[in-house]
Amino acid sequence: MVLIAxxxxxxxxxxxxxEVAFRLSEHTDQPRRSRRRQRSVDRLRFGLFLAAGLIxxxxxxxxxxxxxxxxxxxxxxxxxxxxxxxxxxxxxASEDDGAEAVAxxxxxxxxxxxxxxxxxxxxxxxxxxxxxxxxxxxRTFYGSGPVPLRPEIAWRYPETGGLCRQSTxxxxxRAWCGLGWTGQPALFERDDKLWAVFGALDGAVHxxxxxxxxxxxxxxxxxxxxxxxxxxxxxxxxxxxTGSRDNFYRAIAFDGEEPRExxxxxxxxAGPIQWNNDWDGSGLVLDDxxxxxxxxxxxxxxxxxRTYDDDGRVQVDPDLVFTAPGWDSDLLDAVGxxxxxxxxxxxxxxxxxxxxxxGLVQGWDISSLRxxxxxxxxxxxxxxxxxxxxxxxxxxxxxxxxxxFERNTARARELGQLLKLDPSRSGEDALIWSVQEQQxxxxxxxxxxxxxxDTIVFxxxxxxxxxxxxxxxxxxWEIGLGTHLWQSPVIxxxxxxxxxxxxxxxxxxxxxxxxxxxxxWALPLDEGCxxxxxxxxxxAVVIGxxxxxxxxxxxxxx
Numbered sequence: 091m092v093l094i095a096x097x098x099x100x101x102x103x104x105x106x107x108x109e110v111a112f113r114l115s116e117h118t119d120q121p122r123r124s125r126r127r128q129r130s131v132d133r134l135r136f137g138l139f140l141a142a143g144l145i146x147x148x149x150x151x152x153x154x155x156x157x158x159x160x161x162x163x164x165x166x167x168x169x170x171x172x173x174x175x176x177x178x179x180x181x182x183a184s185e186d187d188g189a190e191a192v193a194x195x196x197x198x199x200x201x202x203x204x205x206x207x208x209x210x211x212x213x214x215x216x217x218x219x220x221x222x223x224x225x226x227x228x229r230t231f232y233g234s235g236p237v238p239l240r241p242e243i244a245w246r247y248p249e250t251g252g253l254c255r256q257s258t259x260x261x262x263x264r265a266w267c268g269l270g271w272t273g274q275p276a277l278f279e280r281d282d283k284l285w286a287v288f289g290a291l292d293g294a295v296h297x298x299x300x301x302x303x304x305x306x307x308x309x310x311x312x313x314x315x316x317x318x319x320x321x322x323x324x325x326x327x328x329x330x331x332t333g334s335r336d337n338f339y340r341a342i343a344f345d346g347e348e349p350r351e352x353x354x355x356x357x358x359x360a361g362p363i364q365w366n367n368d369w370d371g372s373g374l375v376l377d378d379x380x381x382x383x384x385x386x387x388x389x390x391x392x393x394x395x396r397t398y399d400d401d402g403r404v405q406v407d408p409d410l411v412f413t414a415p416g417w418d419s420d421l422l423d424a425v426g427x428x429x430x431x432x433x434x435x436x437x438x439x440x441x442x443x444x445x446x447x448x449g450l451v452q453g454w455d456i457s458s459l460r461x462x463x464x465x466x467x468x469x470x471x472x473x474x475x476x477x478x479x480x481x482x483x484x485x486x487x488x489x490x491x492x493x494x495f496e497r498n499t500a501r502a503r504e505l506g507q508l509l510k511l512d513p514s515r516s517g518e519d520a521l522i523w524s525v526q527e528q529q530x531x532x533x534x535x536x537x538x539x540x541x542x543x544d545t546i547v548f549x550x551x552x553x554x555x556x557x558x559x560x561x562x563x564x565x566x567w568e569i570g571l572g573t574h575l576w577q578s579p580v581i582x583x584x585x586x587x588x589x590x591x592x593x594x595x596x597x598x599x600x601x602x603x604x605x606x607x608x609x610x611w612a613l614p615l616d617e618g619c620x621x622x623x624x625x626x627x628x629x630a631v632v633i634g635x636x637x638x639x640x641x642x643x644x645x646x647x648x
Contacts (some may be wrong), residue, residue, distance in 0.1 A: 202439060203376055203439065204438055205439075206487050207485050208226065209230045209485040210231060211226070212226065213227060215324030215325055215326075216324070216325055217278050217323070217324050219276065219278025219284075219322070220233055221276055221278055222276070222319065222321040222372050222373070222374060222434070223371075223372035223480065223623070224274070224623075227374055227437040227438070228436055228437070228438055229436050229482050230541045233277070233625060233626030233627055234582065234627050234628055235626070235628075235629070236629050236645075237583050237585040237587070237629075237631070238643060238645040239645060240646040241597075241611055241613045241645065242644060242645070243613070244641075245302060245303030246639050247298060247640045247642075248639070253268055253269075253290040253291060253638050253639070254291065254638050255291065255315060257291075257314055267292075267636055268290065268635050268636045269288060269290055269291065269621070269622035269634025269635065270621050270622060271317060271536065271622065272538075272578065272623055273317065273319060273622025274288075274372075275288035275624075275625045275632045275633075275634070275640075276319070276320050276321070276625065277626075283300075284299065284630060285299070285306060286300035286642075287322060287330055288320060288632075289318065289319075291317065293312045293314050293315050294310060294316070295316070295320060295330060298640075300627070307344050307348075307349065308347075308349060309349075310351070312334035312336050312338070313336035314334050314335035314336035316334050316335070317370050318370040318434075319372040320372065323375055324375055324376075325375070325396070328343055328404055329341050329396070329406070331382075333369020333371070333384070334369065335367070337357050338354040338355065338357070338369075339354065339355040339384065340352075340353065343403070345402075345404055353406050357384050357385070357386040360388060360413040363387055364387035364415075364427045364430065365447070366385050366386070368385040368430075370385060371431060371433060371444075375394070377460070379394065379459070380408070381435050381437065382435065383416060383432075383433070383434075383444050385431065387429045388416055389431065391410070391413070391459065393408065393409045393411050394406050395408060411462075416444065417448060417450065421446075422448075424499075425448040425499075429446045429450070430446060430447045431446045433446075433479060433480040434538075435480075436483050438483040441455060443481050443489060445481060447478065448472075448476070449475045449501075450470065450472050450473075451469070451471045455468045469516075469520075471513075471520050472501065473501070474499045474502035474503075475494055475499060476493065477491060478536055479537060479538045482538060482541050484541055487512075487513065488510055488511065488512055488522065489511040490509070490511075491509045491511060492507065492536075492539050493509070493534055494507070494533075494534035495528040496534070506525050506527065506528075507525065507526065508524065508525040508535060508546070508548060509525075510522040510523050510546075510563065522563075523563030525563050527548075535550055536551060536575075538578040538623075539578070540578065541560065542603050543603040544561065544603065545566060545603045545604060550574075551575070551576075553571050553590070554570055554571070554575070555568070555570075555579070556568040556569070557604075559604075566603075566604050566605075567604075567605065567606045567607065571590045572590060573590045573591035573619070577621060577622065577623050578623045580625075581600060584600055584601035585600070586607065587626065590620060591620065593617045593619070594612050594615065594620075595612070595631075595633060596610075596611070596612045597609070597612075613643065615635055616639060618635030618636040629645060
């Protein structure tokens with residue numbers, strides 16, 4: 091099917107500079123648009139750290155391609171304007187060449203919350219690593235390589251037993267074990283070690299050495315399970331931010347000899363609320379403000395007021411400067427009271443974005459927040475069903491929205507489960523394209539899609555890993571993995587990591603993002619379902635399963 095996009099994509103700057111090679115091998119057969127966009131990302135990444143332009147990396151041998159893959163059969167909906175012709179692309183290709191890195195470097199100086207070009211790169215800050223779910227405010231930074239090519243299990247935590255506890259929802263009490271959805275560990279460098287910090291279904295926050303599995307700091311115990319991904323303070327304060335099903339979102343210090351609770355936000359502190367008291371979202375910390383949504387169905391913004399006391403211990407004195415319902419009366423009329431915010435908020439420019447379990451996607455203007463002006467809602471779009479996956483934002487400010495298919499609403503049947511939205515447009519004009527992903531009730535998409543070059547990669551409840559063109563929604567490739575896929579795809583150095591409910595973590599070669607990927611390796615972990623998202627940093631991979639265990643993975647020695 092030939093598709094037409096709502097609006098012409100803005101071309102990235104072209105350059106005569108040499109290509110930056112992938113760490114695994116040089117990529118020479120990308121489409122022109124992908125190569126141009128990859129150069130833009132490369133300039134941005136290295137521009138933050140190097141004063142002398144691009145460094146070409148040596149190419150290694152090409153990787154083997156597996157043969158047993160499914161032919162893509164994706165139906166795409168929607169239709170509007172023409173894409174630019176070659177002359178239009180050529181006329182705009184050099185206008186903003188080299189500007190992205192400067193814009194990111196000066197983002198707070200200019201007053202903007204998040205530079206829209208800060209996509210696919212680590213955000214500014216004094217801490218190096220994966221510090222929040224999907225790594226950045228646009229939820230598009232997946233880690234830093236190398237990715238192991240001959241992976242082996244370096245450690246298992248705990249060595250015996252599992253990370254388990256009982257938890258109750260309504261009248262249902264049962265054991266929860268390991269790391270669940272979204273469950274991505276934070277990996278960051280501190281005191282010459284690579285730390286792995288994560289919340290687990292035993293209700294505790296754990297602090298490990300990502301390379302050895304050794305405990306670096308005592309765990310912090312909450313009173314119920316932790317499902318979401320923690321956030322590490324990006325400005326060097328030794329603070330981890332996390333929510334628990336025990337009703338509280340916390341700031342926890344990891345200085346001194348044991349963890350200290352600095353502050354807790356009660357899910358019932360502001361009302362009215364809907365649904366329950368859990369906190370699945372991974373908060374964003376920007377310029378001393380915390381942004382987080384809760385399953386109480388409200389959005390929260392707190393001024394943290396971080397500092398140190400006379401003994402050098404970190405302190406916070408938060409002020410909840412803004413909170414608002416994540417629903418409106420039209421949504422309640424359409425779907426009822428199950429409108430919790432389970433995804434992690436995203437920010438691009440001066441707009442805060444999130445969605446809820448009622449399928450309401452919204453953007454709030456936070457441009458004057460620092461001046462004491464309350465945010466105002468500036469974008470609203472209803473997709474018809476539950477959106478637990480975090481919104482993904484590209485360098486043009488477009489939103490990629492993944493929805494479940496549970497309610498069987500006419501709206502969800504019409505629109506599909508993967509949508510691209512233009513938040514500068516209102517009403518139905520915001521829809522650029524949409525993709526159907528429904529195989530009966532309780533299907534659709536739970537994991538957050540990955541933005542990789544000119545593609546969107548996602549896994550489905552039906553067990554299919556697939557990619558579409560991000561400009562048109564055209565189906566590119568598909569792989570069947572047999573079980574539901576709740577993990578969010580992680581793509582680093584052209585390798586895509588994806589686990590399933592057989593307890594196997596796989597890597598695929600996606601250096602050519604548009605071609606059917608070959609399998610690089612498959613590593614059995616245990617018999618537990620992999621619902622949590624892995625974290626990758628400097629040769630280390632940390633991932634948990636529902637069996638109760640967390641694993642460290644490295645390249646085999648020798």
